[in-house]
Amino acid sequence: QVQLAESGGGVVQPGRSLRLSCAASGFTFSSYGMHWVRQAPGKGLEWVAVISYDGSNKYYADSVKGRFTISRDNSKNTLYLQMNSLRAEDTAMYFCAKVPGIGLLDAFHIWGQGTMVTVSS
Amino acid sequence: DVQMTQSPSSLSASVGDRVTITCRASQDINSWLAWYQQKAEKAPKSLIYAASSLQSGVPSRFSGSGSGTHFTLTISSLQPEDFATYYCQQYNTYPLTFGGGTKVEIK
Numbered sequence: 001q002v003q004l005a006e007s008g009g010g011v012v013q014p015g016r017s018l019r020l021s022c023a024a025s026g027f028t029f030s031s032y033g034m035h036w037v038r039q040a041p042g043k044g045l046e047w048v049a050v051i052s053y054d055g056s057n058k059y060y061a062d063s064v065k066g067r068f069t070i071s072r073d074n075s076k077n078t079l080y081l082q083m084n085s086l087r088a089e090d091t092a093m094y095f096c097a098k099v100p101g102i103g104l105l106d107a108f109h110i111w112g113q114g115t116m117v118t119v120s121s
Numbered sequence: 122d123v124q125m126t127q128s129p130s131s132l133s134a135s136v137g138d139r140v141t142i143t144c145r146a147s148q149d150i151n152s153w154l155a156w157y158q159q160k161a162e163k164a165p166k167s168l169i170y171a172a173s174s175l176q177s178g179v180p181s182r183f184s185g186s187g188s189g190t191h192f193t194l195t196i197s198s199l200q201p202e203d204f205a206t207y208y209c210q211q212y213n214t215y216p217l218t219f220g221g222g223t224k225v226e227i228k
Contacts, residue, residue, distance in 0.1 A: 045159075095165070
């Protein structure tokens with residue numbers, strides 16, 4: 001059974017850092033591109049970042065470019081999102097999502113349950 | 122960036138009703154459009170990809186159509202478990218963008 005499980009969320013002060021993790025199981029993690037998507041409280045979905053199956057290609061939303069870094073460890077079947085210089089507007093539920101094939105431009109197939117990040121002093 | 126505009130933003134309907142949600146893209150995205158369903162406090166669920174292809178396990182009362190800039194999601198006979206918020210998303214180009222959502226409520 002394909003599963004994605006996010007962790008690492010919490011309450012953090014503005015300007016601080018946090019690293020999110022997404023543990024994958026039930027599929028060959030190293031063969032698929034992976035995304036992060038976020039949702040601020042009461043708001044819609046916002047795409048954050050994507051990484052190719054081997055980590056060689058990465059793309060970011062302008063709102064996080066230069067502050068967030070997506071990475072993966074295929075030996076641990078885990079996706080990461082390093083978030084630096086956090087702002088109040090980064091407060092959101094963060095979801096990881098898998099695409100069904102090798103391409104990065106694809107619909108999301110499987111979603112994790114999300115981990116909440118709150119940026120507040 | 123490609124702007125995705127959904128309408129209506131909310132609607133009230135009864136069980137058994139036919140419901141149609143529209144999504145418009147600010148530029149041609151071919152058929153690179155997906156639809157997602159999200160229930161309160163839950164993760165989104167993938168419904169449709171490539172504008173009209175159903176994800177595995179999705180009931181056949183859901184259907185999608187369109188290409189270019191105009192797309193629709195139709196629920197042929199609304200069921201109690203379908204009350205949720207629906208989002209369209211383009212994946213023709215980065216940044217990937219979502220519509221603002223359509224909340225389907227019980228009349």
